[in-house]
Amino acid sequence: MITLSQRLKRKADNNEATTSRASIRDRLLVKEAQEMAQLLPSCCSIHYTNEHDLSRFMLVVKPAEGFWEGGTFRFDICVTDEYNMVPPVVKCLTKLWHPNITESGEVCLSLLRRHSMDGMGWSPIRRLNDVVWGLNALFTDLLNFEDPLNVEAAEMYRHSKEEFKMKVMEYVASYAKD
Numbered sequence: 001m002i003t004l005s006q007r008l009k010r011k012a013d014n015n016e017a018t019t020s021r022a023s024i025r026d027r028l029l030v031k032e033a034q035e036m037a038q039l040l041p042s043c044c045s046i047h048y049t050n051e052h053d054l055s056r057f058m059l060v061v062k063p064a065e066g067f068w069e070g071g072t073f074r075f076d077i078c079v080t081d082e083y084n085m086v087p088p089v090v091k092c093l094t095k096l097w098h099p100n101i102t103e104s105g106e107v108c109l110s111l112l113r114r115h116s117m118d119g120m121g122w123s124p125i126r127r128l129n130d131v132v133w134g135l136n137a138l139f140t141d142l143l144n145f146e147d148p149l150n151v152e153a154a155e156m157y158r159h160s161k162e163e164f165k166m167k168v169m170e171y172v173a174s175y176a177k178d
Contacts, residue, residue, distance in 0.1 A: 013135040025083045032128045039129055041136045055079040058093075059132055063139040067168045068096070071176030075107070075135055080129070087112045087122035087130060095175040097167045099148035099157065100138055108149035109134050 033054050037048055047058045048176035051151060059075040074093040089113055092105040100108040110120035111134050157164040 003047055006053060021099060025055070025079065027030075028084055029079060029128075035127065036129050036132060038069050041097075043131060043135065046132075055083075059135060061136050061139060063136075066140050067165060068172060068176070071096070071172040071177055073139070077128075077131065084124045084126070085125070086114060088128065090131065090135070094138045096148075096172065097153050097171040098138070099145050099150050099154040102150050107135070108144070108147075108150060109138065123176075 027170065033046075040046065043064050044064045045060045045122065048070065049056055049058065056076075057076050059077055061073045061075070063069050063071060063073075072094070073096060076090040076091045076093055090107050090109075092101050092107055095103055095105075096101075109131075111122055111130055113121040113128055115121055145154045145157055153164070153167075156167065
């Protein structure tokens, strides 16, 4: 794995103006990557596409209960240079039927919003571990059928929980298997 000093030197050689901001982000990423490894939910795993770049990784969630039990759901997480002042960019790579995740991968999670009406949006005190736990909770207790991103899924749940469950199972069988 690349060391922080190597990464900072490379950044300095490439662009002196952004070194200060990038170095803060890089220092946070080193610390937070270690924290995530220690506090990861048992049904989640983290995979770095490039072990020398802690700013981009894949979160894999395998829910052990609930509607999506038995599925494998992948999220691409990209930490921008503005981190921790802005949240990471998250996209679900697995097609699924969910009220808070669109079929194209957009994710509705309060803590990923820069500004949130409920006061639960992103703030500099949030950490990547909060994002991981939040995404994991979307498969259990953070389901929001009242303010959905996928309105059709929420409506289906309201009108027929059994039809909703069948559609979720169909998506899991078709798109969310290893």
